[in-house]
Amino acid sequence: MKKLLAALAAMCLLAVLPGTAAAAEPAKKVIKIGVTQSVDSMNPFLAVRLVTGSIQRMIYGFLTVPDSKTLKPSPDLAESWTTSPDGLTWTFKIRQAKWSDGQPITADDAAWTFNKMMTDDGAKAGNGPAVANFASVTASGQDLTIKLKASQASMLDNPVPIMPKHVWEKIKDISRYDGEVYPTVGSGPYIAVEHKKDQFVRLEANPDYWQGRPKVDELQVIFYDNPAASIVGLKKGDIDLIGRLNPPDFESLTGDDNIVQWNTQGRRSSYLQINHGATTSDNKPIGDGHPALKDVRVRTALHYAIDKQKLVDEVQNGLAKPADGSIIPPLYKDFFWEATGDEKVTFDLAKANKILDDAGYKKGPDGVRTMPDGSRKLQFRFSIHTDTPIEDKLAEYLTGWFKEIGITLTTKRLDSSKFTEETGTTALFDIAISGWSVNPDPEEVLGTHLCSRRPTASGQGGGTESFYCDPQYEDLYLQQQKELDRPKRAEIIKKMEERLYTDAPVIALYYPNDLEGYRKDRIASITPIPEDKGLLYGGSGYWPFYTVQAVTAGESGGKDGGSSSGVIAGIAGGVPVLAIGGFLVMRRRQGAADERE
C-alpha cells in the first residue's frame, strides 16, 4: 500500500514541476484564442457551430467576404461579379490563386462545392439554405455561373466555404466524413495542422495566401468547457484572447494591467417574443396564448411599460444599448433603423395605462385588468430559461412594471429544449425571451418572421421566431429580395423593422455589447471587423485574425519573467510534496525493516 502511495506521491511531485516545454520557448509567433464551444465537425458540409464557422473562415476562401470597414460584400475568392438584368444569373470571376497544396483554384472547385450541396442531402446539414434558391451552377475556366430560381439580394453574403474539388470529390459518404486530415487543403490565410477533439485546433500561417502571409506563425484555438476557467486562463496567460464574454466575466477582468477590455457594439439583439395569436403554416390557431395579446394596443402598452435603459443598467450592468429599433443592431449601420418622433416608444406607465383604459381593459378591484368582455384577467406567463440568472432578473423588472399597468406577469422557467418547443413549435406561451445574432446581410433574421416559417400542426417545418404572418411584412420581404441596389434595399429593410416595431410581435429590449478581453503583452495589434468599433472574435470573415500581430520576443520582458517565476513557483510548490513523498518512502523502508526484524 505504501509503495503505491509513494509512487503516487512521486507522480504528484512530477506533476508539480513545470513542463520542460515552457523552458524551451520556440521563436514562433503564436496567438492563443480561447473559446467556450468545442468544434463539432471539421467537415464544412456538416459543421454548424460558431467556433467552427470562425475556423472555416480562416482555412477556406469564400466567394465574397464583408469589407473590413463597411461590411459591404467585397471580393474574396471571387475577384469580381456581374448580374443579369433580371437578377437571376450571377457570374463570378474566380481569382487566379493556389490551394495550399499548390493546385490552382478554378471555378470548377466552387461549382463542385455548390452542386454537391444541391444534389447530396447529406451535404446540406451545414449550409443547406444557402443553395436552396440555386437552380444551377456551372463553371468554365475561372468563370462561375450561378442561376437562381428567384432573385436574391443576399447572394453576396453566401456563407459556403469553397472546397478543393480534387481533395473532396474522393469522399464517398460526405454525411459521415469527419474531415480530420491534416494539413487541410484550403485557400484561406491559415492551414489547420492539428485538431485534438474537445481540446484545441492548431492553425499555421499559409505562406502562399493570395493576400500575403499572416503576420503570426500560428493560431491556436483552445477550448474551455467552463467560462470561469477561461477567465483564469486569460489572466494567467494560458490564452491571449477570449471573446463572447458575459458582463460579470468581463467585469472581472478590470484592474489587470496586461489585459485590454474590449467593449464595443455587438451583433445581437435581445427581444421579447409576444404570442399575438400564433397560427400554423396553414393558418390554424395553435397554442394557448392569452387572447388579449392579439390586440396590438395591449402589445403597445406593454412596450410603453418597459424601461429599457433600466434593464441595460441593472440586467446588463450597463454593457448594452437600449433598443429603440427592432431586430437589427446598430453595428450594421447601413440596415439599422431607429424609431424617432411620435413613433418612438419611451418608458411611460401613464401612457400605457391610458392605452389600456381606452381599449376597454378595465381594472378590477384587485387592480388587475380584465378583457373588455370581462371573460379573463390580464395574467400573462413569461417564459424564460432555467439556467440563466440574467433572465430571472429581467423577469423581476418586467413583473414590477406590468403590475403598475394592471397586468400580472408570472415567470415560467423552462429547460432549453422545452423552451424551444413551447416558444417555437407548440406556442404554449404568452411572452418569451428571445434574441438573434445578426449577420452582415440581415436576410436571415428577417426571414425568421415570415409566414412560411410557422410550423405545421404536427410540428413539421418551422424556424419562426414569432409566429408572425403579416401581408405587409411579407410584401416588403419579397421587395428587398429583388432589390440589388444596396441603399434602396436598406430602405425596404428599414420599413420591415419599422413594421415589427409598431405591430410588436416582438419587442426589442437592448443590443448587448460585444465583450472580449485580450492580453496586450502578447497581442501587439488586432483590427476588429468592422474596423470602427467592431468585433474581434465571432465577427464575420477572417480580418481580425489575419491582421493580428504578436508582441515580439524582445518586447515581451514580462513574459520571460513570468516563466522563470513559474519555475521558482514550481520548485516552491514541489517542496511540500517532495517532503510528503520522502516521508512515505522512509516509512516504507522502516516498514520493510520492521518486517525483517
Place this chain on the structure above:
Amino acid sequence: MTVTLEAPEETPARHGLLRYAAAKAGGALLSIAMVIVATFFLFRMLPGDPVRALAQGRNMTPEQLDLERARLGLDKPIPEQFVHFVTQTLRFDLGDSYEYKRPVIDLIGERIGSTLLLTGTALVMAVSLGIWQGARAGWKPGSRFDKFSTAISLVLWSVPTFWLGLLLLMVFAAGVGPIPGVFPTRGISSVDKPDGFAGVLDVAQHMALPCLTLVAVVYAQYLLVMRSSVIDEVEHDYITTARAKGLRDDDIRRKHAVPNALLPTVTLVFMRIGFVVGGAVTVEAIFSWPGLGQLFYEAIRVPDFTLMQGTFLLITVSVILMNTLADVVYHVLDPRVRSA
C-alpha cells in the same frame, strides 16, 4: 495484500462458484436488457424536439428541418424506431450523433481513454488514501488522528465538487498572493505537448488538479467503511492472541486486522469501478477534460438523443457488469457468502 481464509474444499466450492457466477451473469444480462428498453423510452420522453433544438438560433428552412428529421429517423413511428434501436444496439452500433454527425461509438472511443486515466488514477488514490487513513483511524478510535482525518474527509465529502474544483483552479492554477499558479487551467495536455517522458510529465501536470478534486470529494467513503470494519476487528479474539504473542502493534494492524477488515471496502471499490467509466461530469467540465463526462454534458445541452443514449448505456452497463463482478469476487473472498 494476503487474505487469511480457511481453506475451502476444492471441488464442490468451485462448482458452486460457477453456478453462482452463472446465476449472477444471467441476472446482469436481464438488467442490461431492461436498461436498453428503458433507455429508449426514457430519452423519447424527454421534452423538446431535437431538430428544433439543433436549429435554435440558426437559419434553417422548413425543408431543411424536415430533411434533418428524416436523417435522424425521427419521422418514423415510435415502434419502428424502437425495433431499429434494439437491433442496432445488439450489434454494438450506438447510432450516429445528431450534433457531431459521426458514430457514437467512435466519439466514445476517442474520449474513453482520458476519462479512464483521470477517474482511474483518482480511484486508486482515493482508495489508497481512504484505506490507509481509515485503518489507522479505526485502530485507535477517538485518537487525535482519528478525529482529525475523519473530520477533514467528511468536510471534503460534503463540499460541492464544482465549488471545490473552481476554488482549486483559482488558487493553484491562477495563483493567489504567495501561492503560485503552477498548474494549467484546462485540458489533458499542452497544445505543444513535448514527446516522450516530458509529455508524460505534461499530462501529469494537467491531471493534478482534476485528480485532486476527485480524490478529495470521494475518499471519505473508503475511509469511513474501512474505519468501521477495523473497529469491528479490534474487538476480536485473534487480535488479543496476536498481542499476546508479543507482535508489534503496527504488525497486528497491518497483517491481521486490515486484511480481514478489507472485505466491505473491496465491495465498495468494485461498485465504484463501474462509475469510473461514467467519469466525473462536473470535474471534467471545470477543467475542460476531454472525456466522456464532457461528452455526456454536451449531449444533454444540445440535446443529442443518440449520443445521450449511447453514453448512458455505456455507463449503466459498466455499472451492472462491475456490480456483478463485485458479487462474484466477494463470493471468492468471503466463505460466509457461499453458504448464504
